[in-house]
Amino acid sequence: MKTSIFLLLSLNNFLDILKIETSKVDKVHILTPLDNLEYTEEELSKFLGVHNKIIISRNVTIKKLNSMLNTIDSNSNIENVFAFEEYCLLGAAVLREYFKINGKYPKEILPFRDKKIMIKLLEKSDIQSVKIPYTEEYVDYKQVSNLLKEYNKVIAKRRDGMGSKDMVIFTNDLTISQIKELASRIRKDKKYLVQEFIEGSVFHYDTYIIDRTPIIDNIMMYQDHQFEFDSNDSLSAVSVADDDLRSRLINSAHDIIRSYGFDKVTLHLEMIHSDAGIYFCEVGVRPGGAGVVPVVQELYGINLFEVEYSLQSNEIHRLPNRTIEQVNYGGWTIIHPTEGYVTYVSDVNEILSVEGVKSAKSFIAVGDYLSAGKHCATKVFQAVYTSEDIETVSSSKDKILSNFKFKTKN
Incomplete structure (x- = not known):
């Protein structure tokens, strides 16, 4: 059974795309980490004018291969794996590699989901027209305090961050106890970078x-x-x-x-x-x-x-x-x-x-x-x-x- 997989956080932006893809394959299987999307399978099928072609799997941990595979029918012949939103890109790449189908694999996506790799690659290119903020891997609040002796402002960013989520900004007018308090917002389950904050x-x-x-x-x-x-x-x-x-x-x-x-x-x-x-x-x-x-x-x-x-x-x-x-x-x-x-x-x-x-x-x-x-x-x-x-x-x-x-x- 020819099947295309979509990893999505929403449906409304992709209805035309879903309609096109349902005309090419036997099944469209949507994987989402969310409890609900804008439509149920029945509602989406009716909206797209198709019958028995849509499957939606909810609460899928799309960062884990086994979680995704557990939702996919083993008899499916996977034609394509699609993702358009940043959170879903790496999961889609992992599935493509697993099923050995065309498209970007993790090695092509990871450098642009991990800011450390992203910056290192640009530094190695020796680009001259663009400056790169001073960057270190985050260690602790004492490191931030030392950096603030050189820079007026620094920012801690998740290496896999998106949409400014979980960022913490420190300024050089803070006391060491205030820096420590702000640093407590940095998630211990995630890897961070700390950068010179560029005003502009x-x-x-x-x-x-x-x-x-x-x-x-x-x-x-x-x-x-x-x-x-x-x-x-x-x-x-x-x-x-x-x-x-x-x-x-x-x-x-x-x-x-x-x-x-x-x-x-x-x-x-x-x-x-x-x-x-x-x-x-x-x-x-x-x-x-x-x-x-x-x-x-x-x-x-x-x-x-x-x-x-x-x-x-x-x-x-x-x-x-x-x-x-x-x-x-x-x-x-x-x-x-x-x-x-x-x-x-x-x-x-x-x-x-x-x-x-x-x-x-x-x-x-x-x-x-x-x-x-x-x-x-x-x-x-x-x-x-x-x-x-x-x-x-x-x-x-x-x-x-x-x-x-x-x-x-x-």
Whole structure:
């Protein structure tokens, strides 16, 4: 029985992809670490217009091969294993290697799920156009105290971290007891790096690469401190209007791409522009989260999830392979959850009437219970907006933040 496996944390972004894949195979088997997804097997089958083709296995430990294998019918002939979200990439690579099917194996994914390996590879390339923050493996709070004698600020990051989750920031005005207290937040069951904290503007660069050539150059500046997302109500990013800065950031991104030797891949890269130059932050071999995919689709006519699906299906011929230029400016905004029961949510139609807004979605309803966000891409609302001028884009962002409201109570 021809079967394709998907490792997913959500369904709504991948419905079109699932529909295509169900037409190619006998079964689509979805593995998720979550208790529930947006649809049951029956609901998803009905929505996709298929019968008896969907299996969903929940509460799967996708970081452990045996946990995944225990859910898979031994009589299945596995055709493909797909993953699009960072948390799922390594598990999918492990399954591909086990079943000996096409696609990226762990050795190709691990360097971009482990920040230590990621940084070491870039350092070995001897890249000149991009600086790399001073980095050590985290030992203890005394190490942090010593580093703060040299640097004004340092940050502890999980080696396998994503979305700014579990980061801890230390400043040189802290006492040793305060440093020790902050360091107690560092999880003992995870490996961490400690880095020089680079002050500056943070940018994300998004593209897909065919034969070592970036096809698009989407560069945007975060409008909020995503490293300290738990103190922010929202996160936004907008296009870079300064042509010189945009050009320098894109050139740096291209140098990073060459340094890693990327060939056929979807890429989400983050860089920091400071007074001392452009610094590397991190890179992911997958489409960006938050509002990246929909804003790229508005600006370039390219859905990066569909691009990644084509790459993982080895159907590169379906993809544009010549550079696509950006015409308009754009931006995205997400609103973070506040813990409690939802008592009020704004009418999304009010947001859709704002000039430049292309899409706006609320993911909550009155009566829902919300937990605090675990990472900077956690959202209860998302909007995407574009315009021929950057002033309208900035105005759209401000109006969205002013007009969308929700309330919770415990």
